[in-house]
Amino acid sequence: MQSKLPNVGTTIFTTMSQLALEHGAINLSQGFPNFMPDQQLIKLAKEAVSSQKNQYAPLAGLPGLRQKLVEKIQRLHNKCYDWESEITITAGATQAIFTAISALVHPKDEVIVFKPAYDCYEPAVELFGGKVRQVQLTAPDYAIPWEKVKDVVSEKTKLIIINTPHNPSGYVWTKDDFKALKAVVKNTSAYILSDEVYEYMVFDGKRHISICEDEELADRSIITCSFGKTYHVTGWKLGYAVAAKPIMAEFRKVHQYNVFCVNHPLQYALSQLLEDSSHYLQLSDFYQNKRDYFLKLVKDSKFNFLPTQGTYFQMADYTGISDLPDTEFCLELIKKHKLAAIPISVFNQKNLQQGFIRFCFAKTDETLEKAAEIINKL
Numbered sequence: 048m049q050s051k052l053p054n055v056g057t058t059i060f061t062t063m064s065q066l067a068l069e070h071g072a073i074n075l076s077q078g079f080p081n082f083m084p085d086q087q088l089i090k091l092a093k094e095a096v097s098s099q100k101n102q103y104a105p106l107a108g109l110p111g112l113r114q115k116l117v118e119k120i121q122r123l124h125n126k127c128y129d130w131e132s133e134i135t136i137t138a139g140a141t142q143a144i145f146t147a148i149s150a151l152v153h154p155k156d157e158v159i160v161f162k163p164a165y166d167c168y169e170p171a172v173e174l175f176g177g178k179v180r181q182v183q184l185t186a187p188d189y190a191i192p193w194e195k196v197k198d199v200v201s202e203k204t205k206l207i208i209i210n211t212p213h214n215p216s217g218y219v220w221t222k223d224d225f226k227a228l229k230a231v232v233k234n235t236s237a238y239i240l241s242d243e244v245y246e247y248m249v250f251d252g253k254r255h256i257s258i259c260e261d262e263e264l265a266d267r268s269i270i271t272c273s274f275g276k277t278y279h280v281t282g283w284k285l286g287y288a289v290a291a292k293p294i295m296a297e298f299r300k301v302h303q304y305n306v307f308c309v310n311h312p313l314q315y316a317l318s319q320l321l322e323d324s325s326h327y328l329q330l331s332d333f334y335q336n337k338r339d340y341f342l343k344l345v346k347d348s349k350f351n352f353l354p355t356q357g358t359y360f361q362m363a364d365y366t367g368i369s370d371l372p373d374t375e376f377c378l379e380l381i382k383k384h385k386l387a388a389i390p391i392s393v394f395n396q397k398n399l400q401q402g403f404i405r406f407c408f409a410k411t412d413e414t415l416e417k418a419a420e421i422i423n424k425l
């Protein structure tokens with residue numbers, strides 16, 4: 048059979064999580080919390096499935112949920128979106144990203160992707176005949192190399208995919224980054240897909256700047272967000288996309304035949320919980336405490352850690368421990384030491400080795416303590 052994605056295999060997350068299970072390893076690889084979500088959310092979800100909320104939702108999502116989301120965006124980012132025509136609830140950010148790419152990318156269009164990149168961007172671009180132009184970020188800060196970006200952006204650029212806070216490095220875009228982006232796209236017709244799933248996990252007094260805060264950039268952007276990340280419910284696979292009306296109209300043309308609509312009762316539960324902003328407003332403090340606790344536990348290890356700026360991932364320089372390529376080092380970590388992490392090279396251009404692996408600290412203190420015990424012995 049002729050594959051449409053000949054170079055795609057099993058994702059590193061599946062591989063590492065499976066190996067972690069097989070070897071009874073502590074799993075700091077895949078990005079999901081191993082603690083319970085808010086009890087109130089569970090209660091609301093139970094109520095919703097026990098009531099009249101079990102049939103199809105409206106195509107774009109529940110009106111109440113969309114209204115609360117646009118109000119929140121207005122409050123936090125001072126941008127006014129129309130809840131009827133500019134926001135759509137999706138099956139996680141993954142579906143929002145796939146649908147956005149399918150709606151915007153035509154055969155031979157160029158799409159710029161910053162590496163290391165979350166793994167669902169490029170296969171979607173390839174499926175729709177687009178050509179990926181990679182821009183490699185450099186360790187240890189993984190800031191955006193604007194000179195390199197200028198070299199690859201041209202009239203062929205249809206889409207630039209950005210991700211702030213960035214998985215895996217935790218890099219958080221600054222005002223200057225957005226200024227530079229604005230200058231780079233000025234005389235092009237490029238759209239921007241801004242993946243902001245870690246929007247509420249930004250540390251050390253930094254603030255998440257959404258692309259929608261700049262009116263000109265907002266007009267050419269589609270933003271993707273994830274309830275899974277924000278409410279510790281990655282298994283619910285719910286998220287949303289926000290964009291100016293002409294972009295959202297094209298997005299919905301695909302969405303209606305892709306899924307038509309997404310989980311109705313859980314949308315209802317989330318819309319009720321959104322009445323209370325404290326859940327997402329306290330998330331940065333919650334995860335900063337986790338990051339700091341983890342870093343305190345491993346401060347005497349042979350890894351080198353630069354405290355992550357955002358997300359629930361911590362990069363670790365392992366070159367003081369091993370000369371192995373990062374994937375082999377991670378396999379050894381699982382098999383010999385019973386600890387699972389993610390090698391960064393799998394997200395890099397030509398699998399570039401940078402001497403870094405990624406730990407997820409969205410875990411209970413007990414799990415972090417057990418992981419630290421292993422890390423400190425290496």
Ligand SMILES: Cc1ncc(COP(=O)(O)O)c(C=O)c1O
Nearest residue numbers: 139140141165214244273275286
């Ligand atoms: C950068 C990034 N974008 C998108 C996603 C997917 O989000 P969701 O689980 O809502 O599909 C993830 C999940 O790990 C991610 O790290």
